[in-house]
Amino acid sequence: KITPGHDFNDFEIGERFGLDKISIFDADARVDAAAFLARGESGEWIERYRGKDRFDARKLIVAELKENGFLEKTAIHKLAVGRCYRCQTVIEPYLTPQWFVDIKPLAELAMKVVHDGKIQIIPEGWSNSYFAWMENIKDWCISRQIWWGHQIPAWYCKRCDAANLIAGPGSDYLLTKDAMPIVGRQAPQQCPKCDGTELIQDPDVLDTWFSSGLWPFSTLGWPDSTDDLKTFYPTSTLVTGFDILFFWVARMIMMGLKFMGEVPFRDVYIHALVRDEQGQKMSKSKGNVIDPLDVMNQYGTDAFRFTLAAMAAMGRDIKLAEDRIAGYQNFVNKLWNASRFVQMNLSGASDARHDGYDVLFDNNFELADRWIRSRLASTIVEARKAIEAYRFNDYANVLYQFTWHEFCDWYIEMSKLALNGTVGDDPAKSRKFLSELLDQILLLLHPIMPFVTEEIWQAFGDTRKSIMVQKYPTAPSNWIDAGTETKMAFLMGVVRAIRNLRTEMNCPPGKEVKVICYGQSADLSFLSELRPYLRALARVGSAEFLSSGERPRGAATSVVGATEIYLPLDDLINLDEEQARLAKEVGKVEQELVRVQKKLGNGDFLSKAKEEVVEKEREKASQFEEKIRTLRSSLEKIREIQAGRS
Structure with missing residues (x-):
């Protein structure tokens, strides 16, 4: 059988072969004989089925087949049927008059702007999906029979269209396909054909995606040429999910080109889908939905935001696990405690606050200061590149690495020597440098950790303007000092080696150790100058730096570059x-x-x-x-x- 009036595939077949589209149901899914009577058909069977509910009619058909000896057998057959998402009633395909847009010409323009690079879809792989949809696009049905939405701007004359307006329950009307609409931007006062004034507006509303497609410019005052429209159209970036790339993004592009003559945005960033920790799509039926409000209450909004950014690798979905969020909550706490350390050292000092960033631009620094400023500059460069390329996971991870593993783990510990006067001769300058450095970190982190960074920012001065109106950090190229970073990497390697030897030999944390180093004169001279750092960072009580001689026996050993490190531990532990x-x-x-x-x-x-x-x-x-x-x-x-x- 072919039923073009009640099956989507059959409808396409009917279109190709010019078959009649006969509707056998009315709007309540009861058998309607009007189409058969209009074709001149008659017979007892019409009366038998007329007005019957679809389910009752099917039972009658089976009974009639059996009665006439045509029924061979009945069997249960599983198939996919559409159901109402609210009451689960089976939906029957049903032909009704609808409004359509000939969308193909607009789709061709929308494909061209992506082909030409005027709009960039990121990740690039989603461009293939975009083109696949657009190349196979069909006329767009823009009318919907729902309560809410923009009502179709079409009216009908009760006098001229009397035969095509079928009264429904209450004040509702059903329209036949022969109804003649009066379309206009404003409601007409009378019928242009008969001058009648009894007009009714089409009861249908616009498809949600039609209304949403107008959003980039309709929200800015269009069709008037407002200042907002001139300023903010087109915008720079649209961030959205892959599931509405066609429904919304493509429609906005087509509408923008049609009504504004310009693309609505330059970049479309398709973000990841958040799944559970096993990679399953979240759903209420599975019971694996993670409520963001619960997560924010437990771990904090900034920790949650940072987690999503850190896991948003381009082209991959996010497998969200609460232990990852807890880990980034620790990062927020680390930043808070580091800020408390800075604040504690500024408290009560006459030079506690400053205007501008004058100390950061100085060039007379100790090793640790030169190193952290160089690392800050590199971090700023990498962070900016990551943001501009929409690599948000790289952006988050670069800032995490610098803040926790360089600023907190190393620089803060080394800065204590400058603050107490052990290294350098200007503790006041060190305090200012530390404060300015923290400001730069807060500015870098603010886009993905807005709340805690604002709180810390305001804690350092009641009259400071909000952090959100500050300029995002930039770094002069002369801040990057590869030589200093190489020296610092060597020092850090030596400290790590000593720490590892202590741990492996179960040396008590508070015990100071003796270290003997053999190596090249330049390296040994460098380490000798940094004895205070070795004492503070690795609990080195005494150190010898030798370029030759017999190596000590009965010592734990490690090698960093060309430097050999020996720890005689027999006086610290019972072997x-x-x-x-x-x-x-x-x-x-x-x-x-x-x-x-x-x-x-x-x-x-x-x-x-x-x-x-x-x-x-x-x-x-x-x-x-x-x-x-x-x-x-x-x-x-x-x-x-x-x-x-x-």
């Missing part, structure tokens, strides 16, 4: 006791590893347990294996030290 402790710990971890490996070797466990549970056990096994390797490495070092004594 025999430490060897026994490590051996006991190895045995304990080995037992845990055997237990996990036994579980992973159990076929029933692997087949019945959830994949995430199995993966968690595998991670445990890897962690235990790594811990055993580390413990055995420490044991081997102790044996080497003991062997060196004998």
